[in-house]
Amino acid sequence: MRATALGTHIGAPVRMSFGRARSLPVSCTWQRGTARIRLHEFFREAPESVWDDLGAWLRSGRRARAACRRLDTFIADAIRALPQKAHRKERMAPAGAVHDLTALAAPLWGDWFAADFVDRARPTLTWGARRKSRARRSLQLGCFVPSSRVVRIHPVLDHKTVPAWFVSFVLYHEILHAALPDATHHGPPFRERERRHPDYARTRQWETIHLPSWIARARRGTY
Numbered sequence: 544m545r546a547t548a549l550g551t552h553i554g555a556p557v558r559m560s561f562g563r564a565r566s567l568p569v570s571c572t573w574q575r576g577t578a579r580i581r582l583h584e585f586f587r588e589a590p591e592s593v594w595d596d597l598g599a600w601l602r603s604g605r606r607a608r609a610a611c612r613r614l615d616t617f618i619a620d621a622i623r624a625l626p627q628k629a630h631r632k633e634r635m636a637p638a639g640a641v642h643d644l645t646a647l648a649a650p651l652w653g654d655w656f657a658a659d660f661v662d663r664a665r666p667t668l669t670w671g672a673r674r675k676s677r678a679r680r681s682l683q684l685g686c687f688v689p690s691s692r693v694v695r696i697h698p699v700l701d702h703k704t705v706p707a708w709f710v711s712f713v714l715y716h717e718i719l720h721a722a723l724p725d726a727t728h729h730g731p732p733f734r735e736r737e738r739r740h741p742d743y744a745r746t747r748q749w750e751t752i753h754l755p756s757w758i759a760r761a762r763r764g765t766y
């Protein structure tokens with residue numbers, strides 16, 4: 544029915560199909576006198592006025608200024624209303640060969656983060672993938688990804704020569720990022736809380752001493 548209505552607008556037969564491409568919500572190609580129109584699924588629910596504007600655009604292109612402006616607004620709003628694309632699922636591996644992140648974090652939740660995750664979700668903890676690194680001078684031992692709320696710890700630390708208290712402090716640091724989302728990255732409120740942890744000083748010392756061997760191990764890919 545809509546195809547027929549569009550056909551009367553442009554004075555040619557119309558073949559219409561629907562898809563889910565957000566990058567190209569409307570397209571029209573001509574094939575032997577037939578207009579092949581491909582629309583995003585959200586056009587199915589579009590009000591009559593949008594179909595009129597679509598017809599005007601098909602007939603006159605960008606010269607149909609008011610219709611194009613309304614159509615652009617409709618498309619932008621519809622795309623914004625679509626559900627966010629799911630992030631590619633990362634496999635969560637909190638239990639390493641030597642250190643179990645879930646077990647190490649258990650006392651942290653109760654002691655250090657007791658008041659932080661009342662109104663927001665705790666981050667998910669995982670070891671990062673074991674792949675060769677090209678790091679030369681430093682290594683990112685952990686990171687917190689706000690969009691997925693994942694704390695990822697570098698697999699170089701999942702080793703018998705790395706003490707549990709060290710891994711635990713790296714976890715503490717990364718979970719702190721999840722606990723203080725509004726603080727500037729390593730700003731004063733962050734540093735202040737980081738220093739309250741009794742392992743702050745010896746963790747930094749330990750890191751300075753062992754970093755070269757971790758970098759070497761990560762570069763060789765021997766974990």
Ligand SMILES: [Zn+2]
Nearest residue numbers: 716720728729
């Ligand atoms: Zn940090």
